[in-house]
Amino acid sequence: MPIVLPTDSLEGRLRLVQSRVPGPVYVPLDDATREERRVVDLVFAGRDVRNLRPVADSLRMVKDADELTRLRTAVDISVAGHVAAMQAARPGMYEYEIEAVLEAGFRKNGADRVGYPSIVGSGPNSTTLHYDVNRRQTRDGDLVVMDAGAEWGQYTADVTRTFPVNGKFTPRQKAIYDLVLATQRTAFDSVRPGVTLRDLDRIARTYMRDHSGTLCGDRTCDTYFIHGLGHHLGMDVHDVNVPGRQRLEPGMVFTIEPGIYLPQESLGVRIEDDVLLTAAGAEWLSDKAPRTTDEIERLMRRR
Numbered sequence: 001m002p003i004v005l006p007t008d009s010l011e012g013r014l015r016l017v018q019s020r021v022p023g024p025v026y027v028p029l030d031d032a033t034r035e036e037r038r039v040v041d042l043v044f045a046g047r048d049v050r051n052l053r054p055v056a057d058s059l060r061m062v063k064d065a066d067e068l069t070r071l072r073t074a075v076d077i078s079v080a081g082h083v084a085a086m087q088a089a090r091p092g093m094y095e096y097e098i099e100a101v102l103e104a105g106f107r108k109n110g111a112d113r114v115g116y117p118s119i120v121g122s123g124p125n126s127t128t129l130h131y132d133v134n135r136r137q138t139r140d141g142d143l144v145v146m147d148a149g150a151e152w153g154q155y156t157a158d159v160t161r162t163f164p165v166n167g168k169f170t171p172r173q174k175a176i177y178d179l180v181l182a183t184q185r186t187a188f189d190s191v192r193p194g195v196t197l198r199d200l201d202r203i204a205r206t207y208m209r210d211h212s213g214t215l216c217g218d219r220t221c222d223t224y225f226i227h228g229l230g231h232h233l234g235m236d237v238h239d240v241n242v243p244g245r246q247r248l249e250p251g252m253v254f255t256i257e258p259g260i261y262l263p264q265e266s267l268g269v270r271i272e273d274d275v276l277l278t279a280a281g282a283e284w285l286s287d288k289a290p291r292t293t294d295e296i297e298r299l300m301r302r303r
């Protein structure tokens with residue numbers, strides 16, 4: 001028989017249970033108010049009170065088999081949405097129309113919801129980070145940065161593709177795109193147990209700088225790579241990253257997402273994929289979404 005108790009008896013009950021369990025007491029303390037902290041000290045007086053947060057966060061960093069299944073499902077659904085949106089895109093469509101196709105693709109394939117607000121930024125908006133207004137009408141010649149991930153079983157993907165709304169990259173767009181792509185590949189090739197995301201960030205920026213030539217004018221293109229290379233991925237799109245566990249371990253999942261943003265040219269490119277580190281090396285999770293300019297143009301011709 002279940003026992004029904006009043007809510008205000010919870011604290012007393014917890015105190016009773018805790019008093020019978022030996023060892024340290026783990027309580028989430030990060031966001032505790034002074035009053036909550038006072039209650040904790042009162043309830044667990046004399047006990048070894050520790051912060052639950054780093055312990056719980058640490059458990060989230062290496063994904064188990066069930067979590068990987070969820071992430072793979074979320075990624076596969078996201079890829080399907082990206083493919084549908086790229087195939088449907090036409091000059092003159094509003095960004096929200098492309099977003100609608102994208103998210104319909106997510107839902108058709110079983111997504112619970114979006115993992116974060118979808119970004120569909122065309123032309124000048126391709127150079128705005130975290131643009132999610134999606135109200136502009138696209139024009140022939142625009143690039144579109146589409147950063148969107150489906151959530152499935154509480155886990156979210158995080159995928160970005162950049163494509164020409166008319167289906168054909170200009171030589172200039174392709175040149176910038178190919179540098180971003182090569183930068184992403186270089187970072188991926190350096191993924192192994194023991195490296196840090198900071199190492200990969202440095203490797204990516206160095207590569208981009210050394211291969212800029214005159215592509216970005218007087219400066220090297222890494223000047224226009226104005227965000228971090230990547231982050232952990234899981235239940236949160238920017239998943240937890242516990243200080244002291246910076247080195248990548250098998251089972252960790254993270255993004256690699258270099259970009260170049262040239263507002264003067266309304267030219268932004270970001271390519272973002274989700275990567276699993278295994279004992280054998282790195283594995284792309286989201287590479288079923290067309291990624292080279294040839295693959296993207298081929299996909300968009302088949303529409």
Ligand SMILES: [Mn+2]
Pocket residue numbers: 158231255257272
């Ligand atoms: Mn991301």
